[in-house]
Amino acid sequence: MQKILFKNIDVPDARSLDTYKSRGGYAALKKALSLPPEKLISMVEESGLRGRGGAGFPAGIKWKFLPKDRNRTIYLICNADEGEPGTFKDRHIMEFDPHLLIEGMTITAYAIGAHHGFIYIRGEYNWIAKLLMSAIIEAVTEGFVGYNILNSGFSFYIDVFRGAGSYVCGEETALMESIEGKAGRPRLKPPFPATFGLYGESTVIHNVSTLSCVPFIIEKGPEAFSKIGKPRSHGTKLFGISGHVNKPGLYEYPMGTPLRKLIYEAAGGVRGGKRLKAVIPGGLSSPILTADEIDVEMDFDSLLSIGSMLGSGGIIVMDEDTSIPMIAQKTAKFFAHESCGQCTPCREGTNMIKFLIDRIIAGKGGHTDLEQILRLCRYIKGSTICAFGAAAAMPLNAMIKKFRGEFEALVR
Amino acid sequence: MKKIALNIDGKDAQAAEGDTILNAARENGIYIPTLCYHPRTKQAGKCRICVVEVKGLPDLQVSCSLQARDGMTVNTTSERIIETRKMIVELYLSSGRHNCISCEASGECELQDAAYHLGLEKSNFPVIPKDLPVDSSSPMIIKDMNKCIQCFRCVEGCNNVVVNEVLEMGFRGGDMTVVCDTNKPMGKSSCVICGECVQLCPTAALLEKKAAGKGRTWELKKVRTTCPYCGVGCQMHLHVKDNEIIKVTGVEDAAPNFGTLCIKGRFGYDFVHSPERLRSPLIKRDGEFVEASWEEALDFTAEKLLEIKKTHGTEAIVGIGCARTTNENNYIMMKFMRAAVGTNNVDHCART
Ligand SMILES: Cc1cc2nc3c(=O)[nH]c(=O)nc-3n(C[C@H](O)[C@H](O)[C@H](O)COP(=O)(O)O)c2cc1C
Ligand code: SF4
Ligand code: SF4
Ligand code: SF4
Numbered sequence: 001m002q003k004i005l006f007k008n009i010d011v012p013d014a015r016s017l018d019t020y021k022s023r024g025g026y027a028a029l030k031k032a033l034s035l036p037p038e039k040l041i042s043m044v045e046e047s048g049l050r051g052r053g054g055a056g057f058p059a060g061i062k063w064k065f066l067p068k069d070r071n072r073t074i075y076l077i078c079n080a081d082e083g084e085p086g087t088f089k090d091r092h093i094m095e096f097d098p099h100l101l102i103e104g105m106t107i108t109a110y111a112i113g114a115h116h117g118f119i120y121i122r123g124e125y126n127w128i129a130k131l132l133m134s135a136i137i138e139a140v141t142e143g144f145v146g147y148n149i150l151n152s153g154f155s156f157y158i159d160v161f162r163g164a165g166s167y168v169c170g171e172e173t174a175l176m177e178s179i180e181g182k183a184g185r186p187r188l189k190p191p192f193p194a195t196f197g198l199y200g201e202s203t204v205i206h207n208v209s210t211l212s213c214v215p216f217i218i219e220k221g222p223e224a225f226s227k228i229g230k231p232r233s234h235g236t237k238l239f240g241i242s243g244h245v246n247k248p249g250l251y252e253y254p255m256g257t258p259l260r261k262l263i264y265e266a267a268g269g270v271r272g273g274k275r276l277k278a279v280i281p282g283g284l285s286s287p288i289l290t291a292d293e294i295d296v297e298m299d300f301d302s303l304l305s306i307g308s309m310l311g312s313g314g315i316i317v318m319d320e321d322t323s324i325p326m327i328a329q330k331t332a333k334f335f336a337h338e339s340c341g342q343c344t345p346c347r348e349g350t351n352m353i354k355f356l357i358d359r360i361i362a363g364k365g366g367h368t369d370l371e372q373i374l375r376l377c378r379y380i381k382g383s384t385i386c387a388f389g390a391a392a393a394m395p396l397n398a399m400i401k402k403f404r405g406e407f408e409a410l411v412r
Numbered sequence: 413m414k415k416i417a418l419n420i421d422g423k424d425a426q427a428a429e430g431d432t433i434l435n436a437a438r439e440n441g442i443y444i445p446t447l448c449y450h451p452r453t454k455q456a457g458k459c460r461i462c463v464v465e466v467k468g469l470p471d472l473q474v475s476c477s478l479q480a481r482d483g484m485t486v487n488t489t490s491e492r493i494i495e496t497r498k499m500i501v502e503l504y505l506s507s508g509r510h511n512c513i514s515c516e517a518s519g520e521c522e523l524q525d526a527a528y529h530l531g532l533e534k535s536n537f538p539v540i541p542k543d544l545p546v547d548s549s550s551p552m553i554i555k556d557m558n559k560c561i562q563c564f565r566c567v568e569g570c571n572n573v574v575v576n577e578v579l580e581m582g583f584r585g586g587d588m589t590v591v592c593d594t595n596k597p598m599g600k601s602s603c604v605i606c607g608e609c610v611q612l613c614p615t616a617a618l619l620e621k622k623a624a625g626k627g628r629t630w631e632l633k634k635v636r637t638t639c640p641y642c643g644v645g646c647q648m649h650l651h652v653k654d655n656e657i658i659k660v661t662g663v664e665d666a667a668p669n670f671g672t673l674c675i676k677g678r679f680g681y682d683f684v685h686s687p688e689r690l691r692s693p694l695i696k697r698d699g700e701f702v703e704a705s706w707e708e709a710l711d712f713t714a715e716k717l718l719e720i721k722k723t724h725g726t727e728a729i730v731g732i733g734c735a736r737t738t739n740e741n742n743y744i745m746m747k748f749m750r751a752a753v754g755t756n757n758v759d760h761c762a763r764t
Binding site: 339347349383 | 459463506538540562581584
C-alpha cells in the first residue's frame with residue numbers, strides 16, 4: 001500500500017537529515033525550485049489535496065486566494081497545535097520524520113511566495129519542538145532552508161513557536177493572535193487570513209499532515225496522489241485509533257477506507273472480545289457513530305452524508321461497557337474548559353451544558369434538562385465567532401440523540 | 413456618499429456604502445437588539461444577539477460587523493434568529509446575579525431591554541449560582557463582575573478611546589472577567605478614574621459609587637450642561653433628583669467629547685452643594701469682604717474701571733480670561749476689553 005506520510009516511519013533514525021536524504025528526501029524541493037511557482041500551485045490543485053486540519057478545504061484553492069501582488073509580505077504557518085482529543089498524528093510526523101514537514105513547508109513557501117514560516121506547536125510537545133529546531137538547523141546548514149536555498153535565489157526562514165496550552169489556539173486566527181503575543185481569541189471573519197492574517201499580512205495556514213503531503217505531490221506528480229483514495233478525497237490519511245481496541249496506534253490508509261476495516265484489521269478489533277458500542281470517527285468534535293454505522297467509508301463526503309465528519313481522523317473506539325452519558329460529561333467538561341469565552345453562546349452555552357449534564361449524572365436532572373441541552377446544541381451551532389461552538393454542540397447533540405435511552409434512564 | 417440597495421425583511425432598503433447591516437437596518441426603522449455593540453467602541457461581534465440571516469451566506473451573521481452589500485437579502489426575524497436571541501439572553505440571566513428589583517441599572521440596562529423586547533420574564537435554564545466578590549476599592553467606581561456580560565465595551569473604551577490601558581479581559585471561558593492591570597483591585601490599579609468604562613457599561617457591572625442608593629434611573633432628571641472645569645467645553649448631563657446632582661454622564665453624540673469625561677467633570681461635582689461656596693458678590697470694605705448685591709457689585713466695578721481709565725489711560729487696565737470657562741465667555745471678555753474698555757491687554761489665567 002502506498003505510504004505518503006509514513007514512508008520513513010519504520011526506518012531507524014529517519015529523523016536525521018542524512019537518512020532522510022538517503023531515502024530520496026529533498027529531491028522534491030530541488031524539482032520544485034526548477035519550476036515556476038504557478039506550476040506548483042496548479043499541481044497541488046490538480047492533486048485534489050484537501051486540508052487535514054479538520055475542515056478539508058482544498059489546499060490549491062486556498063493558495064489561489066492570496067492577493068496576486070508578489071511584492072506583498074506573505075506568511076506561511078504550520079498548525080501543529082493538535083489539540084483535538086483523540087488526535088495524535090502530527091506529533092509522529094514531527095517526531096520521527098521532521099524533514100518531511102520542513103520540505104513540505106519550503107516547497108509550499110516557494111509556491112506561494114512566503115519568506116517566513118512559523119510552526120505553531122502545542123506547548124506540551126516541548127521535546128518535539130526541540131527536535132524540530134535541530135532539524136531546521138540541519139536543513140539550514142545544508143541549504144534546504146534559509147538564505148538563497150540551493151542557490152535558487154529563494155529564501156525562506158522557519159520559526160518554531162510553542163503554544164501555551166489552549167485548544168482554541170488551534171483555530172487559525174486565535175493561533176495568529178497567540179503568535180502576536182495576544183490572548184488566544186479567534187478573530188471575527190471576514191477578513192480572512194488570505195488577506196488579513198498574521199500581523200495583518202496575507203497568510204496561508206495548514207495542518208502538519210497537509211504540508212507533509214506536498215513533497216509527494218511535487219515529486220510523483222498530482223495524478224499519483226489523486227489516484228489514491230476517493231473522487232473528492234484524494235490521497236492517504238493518518239488514522240489515529242485509540243480506545244478499546246487491541247492495537248491502538250496510528251495507521252496510514254487511503255481516504256475512503258471503511259471504518260470497519262480500520263477497527264478490525266488495522267487496530268485488531270475490540271479489546272477482550274467485547275462488542276462494539278460506538279465510535280467517534282474524527283476527533284472529539286465529530287458526532288459519534290453507533291456500531292451499526294461503521295461500514296461508512298472514511299472520507300470527507302461519506303462521513304458528512306451520515307451527519308458526522310472526518311475531522312482530524314482521530315478514531316475513538318468504545319466497547320459495550322462504555323457509558324455514553326459519562327463520555328458526554330467528559331466532552332462537556334472539555335469544551336466548557338477550553339472555550340475562549342469571547343462569545344456568549346459558546347461561553348455560557350458550554351458552561352450551561354456542563355452544568356446540566358453534571359446534574360443529570362448526579363441523578364438530579366429532569367427530562368427538561370435533556371431538552372434544554374438539545375436546545376443549546378441546536379442554537380449554539382452557527383451563532384458563534386469561530387467553529388468551536390459547533391465543535392462543542394455537534395458531538396453532544398449526537399450522543400444524546402443516538403443514545404437517548406441511557407440519558408433517560410438517569411433523569412427523573 | 414454612494415448608496416446601495418438591499419432588502420431587509422422583505423422591504424427595500426437603502427444604505428450608505430460601507431455601512432454595517434445593523435446600521436442599515438436601524439436607518440430603515442428595523443429594530444435589531446444589541447448588547448456588545450456601542451457606536452463609539454464599534455468593535456463587537458461578541459454577544460451575538462444581533463444575528464441575522466443573509467441569503468447566500470452560511471450560518472447566522474452578526475449584523476454589527478458585517479458590511480451591507482448591494483443586492484443583499486437580509487432576514488432579521490426568522491425563528492432561528494429569535495430562538496438564538498432568546499437563548500443568549502436566558503443564558504445571561506442564568507449565569508450572572510441579575511435581580512433587577514433593586515439594581516442600580518434597572519431602567520437603563522441594555523440586558524433588561526433585550527429581555528423585555530424578546531418577551532422574556534425569566535430564564536428557562538437553571539440559574540448557575542455566581543457569587544464573586546464586589547470590588548469597591550476604587551473611590552468612585554463599583555466593579556461587580558456578577559453583573560458583567562463580557563461585552564468588552566469597557567475594555568475597548570479604556571484601551572482605544574481614552575487609551576489609559578488599564579482594563580483587559582482576563583481568563584477564559586466561564587471565568588472570563590474584566591481585570592485591572594495584572595488583576596489588581598481597581599483602587600490599587602493604574603486606573604485614573606475617568607469613568608469611561610462606567611459610561612460604556614450596558615449593565616450594572618460598573619457603577620458610579622456615589623450614586624448608589626441615591627435614586628432610581630427614572631427618578632433622575634437629566635440636565636444638559638457644559639463642564640465648568642476647563643475650556644474644552646465637554647458636554648454633560650447632570651442627573652438630578654430633588655435639586656441634588658446624583659451623577660454626571662457625558663453626552664454621547666455631542667462634540668467635543670462625545671461621551672468621554674475626565675475625573676473632574678464626571679466625579680468632581682460635590683462642590684456644587686458645598687456651604688462654603690460663594691453665593692453672592694463680595695466687596696472689600698475696610699479690609700473685610702462684605703456681601704453685596706449684583707447691582708452694587710457691577711456698579712462698583714464699572715465705577716472703578718472708569719476711574720482708572722480716566723486717571724491712568726486704558727493701557728493701565730488688563731483683562732484676564734478664565735482658562736476653565738467656555739469659548740463664548742472668553743469671547744465676550746475679549747470683546748468687552750477691546751470694545752468697551754478700549755485696550756488690547758487681554759490674556760488668560762493659565763499664562764499669567
Ligand atoms: C476550535 C478549533 C480548533 C482547531 N484545532 C486545530 C488543530 O489543533 N490543528 C489543526 O491543524 N487545525 C485545527 N483547526 C483548524 C484550523 O482552524 C485550520 O482550519 C487548519 O489549520 C487549516 O489547515 P488545513 O487547511 O491544512 O486543514 C481548529 C479549528 C477550530 C475551530
Ligand atoms: S465560539 Fe467559543 S472559542 Fe470560538 S470565539 Fe466564541 S467563545 Fe471563543
Ligand atoms: S444589570 Fe440589568 S439585567 Fe442585571 S440586574 Fe441590573 S438591571 Fe437587571
Ligand atoms: S464590565 Fe460592563 S462594559 Fe465591561 S465587559 Fe462587563 S458588562 Fe461590558
